[in-house]
Amino acid sequence: MSGSVGRWLAERIPVSGVQLKGLTNEPVPNHLKRWWFALGGTPAYLFVVQIVTGILLAFYYQPAAESAYESVRYITDEATFGWYLRSMHKWAATLMIAAVILHQMRVYFTAAYRRPRELNWVIGMSLLMCTLLTGFTGYSLVFEQLSFWGATVAANISDAVPVVGSFAKQMLLGGDSYNPRTLSRFFILHAAVLPATIILLVIVHIAFIRLHGVTELQFEDEPDDKPKHFDFFPDHMLTELAIGLVLMILLSALATLFPATMGPAADPLTTPEVIKPEWFFYVSFRWLKLFSLSFAVLSSGFIVGAMFVWPWIDAFLRRVTRNEDISVYIGIVATFLLVGLTVWEAAVAH
Numbered sequence: 001m002s003g004s005v006g007r008w009l010a011e012r013i014p015v016s017g018v019q020l021k022g023l024t025n026e027p028v029p030n031h032l033k034r035w036w037f038a039l040g041g042t043p044a045y046l047f048v049v050q051i052v053t054g055i056l057l058a059f060y061y062q063p064a065a066e067s068a069y070e071s072v073r074y075i076t077d078e079a080t081f082g083w084y085l086r087s088m089h090k091w092a093a094t095l096m097i098a099a100v101i102l103h104q105m106r107v108y109f110t111a112a113y114r115r116p117r118e119l120n121w122v123i124g125m126s127l128l129m130c131t132l133l134t135g136f137t138g139y140s141l142v143f144e145q146l147s148f149w150g151a152t153v154a155a156n157i158s159d160a161v162p163v164v165g166s167f168a169k170q171m172l173l174g175g176d177s178y179n180p181r182t183l184s185r186f187f188i189l190h191a192a193v194l195p196a197t198i199i200l201l202v203i204v205h206i207a208f209i210r211l212h213g214v215t216e217l218q219f220e221d222e223p224d225d226k227p228k229h230f231d232f233f234p235d236h237m238l239t240e241l242a243i244g245l246v247l248m249i250l251l252s253a254l255a256t257l258f259p260a261t262m263g264p265a266a267d268p269l270t271t272p273e274v275i276k277p278e279w280f281f282y283v284s285f286r287w288l289k290l291f292s293l294s295f296a297v298l299s300s301g302f303i304v305g306a307m308f309v310w311p312w313i314d315a316f317l318r319r320v321t322r323n324e325d326i327s328v329y330i331g332i333v334a335t336f337l338l339v340g341l342t343v344w345e346a347a348v349a350h
Contacts, residue, residue, distance in 0.1 A: 028214060028235070037110075039103040041240045043131070045247055046096035047198065053089040054191060057082075061141070063187035065180055068143040069265045076262055087255035093135055095251070097280050100131045108331055111314070112215040118311035120208040125308050127201050130194055132280060137190035139278050143183065148266035149275050151186070152178055157288065160297045178268065274349060282345035283338055 060079055062071040075082035104124055107113055113121035140151040155178075159169040174181035277285055288296045306313060314327045 037106065038239060038243065039099055039106055042243060042247065043096045043099040043103065044202065045240075045244045046092045046099060047202075049092040049251065050089060050096065051195065053085050053092065054195075056085050057089060058191060061187075063141065063184045065143065065183055065266075068141065068183055069262075072142050073262060076260065083259050084255055087259040088251055089138075090260045091251050091254040091258075093138060094279075095247070097131055097135050100128050101280075104128055105331075105335070108310075109328060110215065111327065113311045114314065115311070117208070117212055117215065120205060120212070121311050122308055123201055123205045123208065127198060127205065129304075130198050130201065134190060134194045134198070135278060135280060137186045137194065140186045141183070141190060142262070143266045144263040145266055145270075145272050146263055146275060148178065148268070149272055150277050151182070153275060154277075157293070157297060160293050161301065162298070165297075276345070279342070279346065282342045286341040286345040 057075060060071055060075050060082070062068060072086075075086050077083070107121065107124060113124075136151075136154065140147045151173075155169045155173050158172060159165045161168060170176070172182075172185070173179065174185050276282075284300060287300060290296070291299070310327070317326045317330075318324055
C-alpha cells in the first residue's frame with residue numbers, strides 16, 4: 001500500500017529526496033550556530049503566529065467605531081480561549097518588533113550591508129518600517145482611549161510632514177479627522193495590505209540571501225582547522241525548530257502570566273491626561289517632546305532616510321576617514337541614544 005502511494009506521489013511530484021536535499025542544503029557559515037546571528041528566522045516564526053492568531057481573532061472583530069471595542073471585550077472576556085489568542089497575538093507582535101530591530105542591529109554592527117548586499121539592507125529597513133506600522137495599526141484597532149488618541153496624535157504628526165503630510169493624513173484617517181471610516185481603514189492596512197507587503201519583502205529578502213549567500217564572519221576563538229560551514233538541512237533547520245519551540249513556550253508563558261487587558265473605551269470628547277504610544281514608539285514620542293514639531297518631524301525623516309541609504313553613507317565615511325570601523329562608533333552612540341530616550345519616556349508620567 002505504502003509503495004503504491006509512493007509511486008503515485010513520485011509520478012505527480014517528480015522530485016526525489018536527493019534533489020530536494022541538494023536544493024535546500026546550502027552550506028551555512030558556522031557563526032549562524034549562535035542565536036544572535038540566527039535572528040532572521042525568529043521574526044519569521046513570530047509573523048506566522050501573528051497570521052494564525054490574527055485570522056482567528058478576525059472571526060469576532062468588528063472594525064466599526066460603534067462595535068470595535070465591544071467585539072474586543074467579547075474576545076477577551078467571553079469567547080472560548082479568546083483571551084489567550086489575543087494575548088498570544090499581542091506578545092508575538094511585541095517580540096517580532098524586538099526581533100526585527102535586533103536583527104537590523106546585528107546586520108549593522110557586523111557590516112553585513114556592505115557591497116554587494118546594499119539592496120538587501122534596503123529591503124530589511126522596509127521590513128522594519130512595515131513591522132512598526134503593523135504594530136501601530138494593530139494597537140489602534142482596540143479602540144481604547146489611548147489607542148484612539150494615539151492614532152489622532154500620529155495623524156496630526158504626519159500632517160506636519162512637508163509636501164506629502166496632508167495627503168498621508170487623509171489616506172490614514174479617510175478624512176481630516178478621525179471618522180467612521182477610519183477604523184475600517186486601519187483594519188485593512190493591518191490585516192491585508194501590510195502583511196501582504198511583508199510577505200513580498202520577505203520573499204525578495206530570502207532571494208537576495210540565496211543569490212549573495214550569508215555574510216561569513218570569523219571569530220578569534222575558533223580554531224583554523226575547524227570546518228567553516230555546516231549543512232542548512234537538517235542542521236540549521238533543527239536549530240530554527242529549537243528556537244521556534246523556545247519561542248512557543250515563551251509566548252504561552254507571557255500570554256498566561258501577563259494577558260492582554262483593556263483600558264477605557266475611546267471617547268472623542270475627553271482627552272486623556274497621559275497619552276503614550278506602544279514602547280516601540282517611545283523614542284519618537286520623547287523626541288517630539290524635546291523639540292518643536294517641525295524640527296522633530298524633519299530630523300526624524302532625515303534619520304530614517306539616512307538609515308535606508310546607510311550602505312552608501314558608510315562607504316563614503318570609510319573613504320573620507322580611512323577608518324573601517326567608523327560606522328560601529330556611530331552605531332554605538334545611536335544605540336545609547338535610542339535606549340536612553342526609550343527609558344526616559346517609559347520612566348516619566350507625561
